[in-house]
Amino acid sequence: MNEAFFVQLALSAAAVGVLVAIAAWAKIAKPAGPLDDYKARGLFEYEFPGRKLDAVWVASDGAGALAKSGGLALVICQVGDGFAARQIPWAQAISASFKNGKLCVDLADIAAPRATLSLPSWPPKNLTKDLAA
Structure with missing residues (x-):
């Protein structure tokens, strides 16, 4: 295994991490305020x-x-x-x-x-x- 493989693996893992973080952030519920x-x-x-x-x-x-x-x-x-x-x-x-x-x-x-x-x-x-x- 060469250095390019590890760079590609690290960048892929970082990209997946960013996508997971965006998906988790998008689903954060925003509570409805009290009714008037x-x-x-x-x-x-x-x-x-x-x-x-x-x-x-x-x-x-x-x-x-x-x-x-x-x-x-x-x-x-x-x-x-x-x-x-x-x-x-x-x-x-x-x-x-x-x-x-x-x-x-x-x-x-x-x-x-x-x-x-x-x-x-x-x-x-x-x-x-x-x-x-």
Whole structure:
């Protein structure tokens, strides 16, 4: 084995190392920031295009939101480094368990089995008769 072989081997190993580093850097997850009313409405519009939002409640910690759209509840909850969006019947959202400032909504989905939202109260005090139905 001569010197050229070792130079070629070293340069090939360095090139592979650079490519692996670039691939690892490109896959670094960028965590989604906390939701506010504007971001939550934007996510609802993106995930459920054409749906009219009757009311939106954003979790106080920004980790999720719940919206009423007709007879459905639209739920956004933080899963990993992003958000999952699901729709459930409004009656299921109203009857969800609320304990210690946390609303626990069963989504019955393997990928996102439960949404836990920090809300001051549930059902909301400002829930009008039209929204409750």
